[in-house]
Amino acid sequence: MLQDDWAFNGDGTTHVKAKLTDEQLNEILQQATDKNYKVLPVLEKYSEISIPEGIADMENGYYQLDIDKDDPRDYTLTIIDSDKKEMIVYIWFM
Numbered sequence: 001m002l003q004d005d006w007a008f009n010g011d012g013t014t015h016v017k018a019k020l021t022d023e024q025l026n027e028i029l030q031q032a033t034d035k036n037y038k039v040l041p042v043l044e045k046y047s048e049i050s051i052p053e054g055i056a057d058m059e060n061g062y063y064q065l066d067i068d069k070d071d072p073r074d075y076t077l078t079i080i081d082s083d084k085k086e087m088i089v090y091i092w093f094m
Helices: 022-034
Strands: 002-006 012-019 061-067 075-081 086-093
Touching: 022 061, 022 075
Parallel strands: none
Antiparallel strands: 002 012, 012 086, 061 075, 075 086
16 A cells, blocks of 8 residues: 655655565564664654554554654654555655
8 A cells, every 4th residue: 555645845655655574574574673663552752744544553563753854844654464464555755
């Protein structure tokens, strides 16, 4: 699944969701561990960013939140959901 929503001024979002096989999930979970992803759920709260709905109730898996140093409203959130066997990426750019 790919969903893009961009304005003419360059602001917007991209949402990508991919189903994973058991083998892919195991490989990605190992990579997430190696790259120091954090364990779900996402507990951080930031006033500058808007984390999409439905993320707070994900409990099994890993995530990484990369916030742009120049503009804290811009971020990429990567989630590996072990329960649904999905990898989800949100890109928010303002």
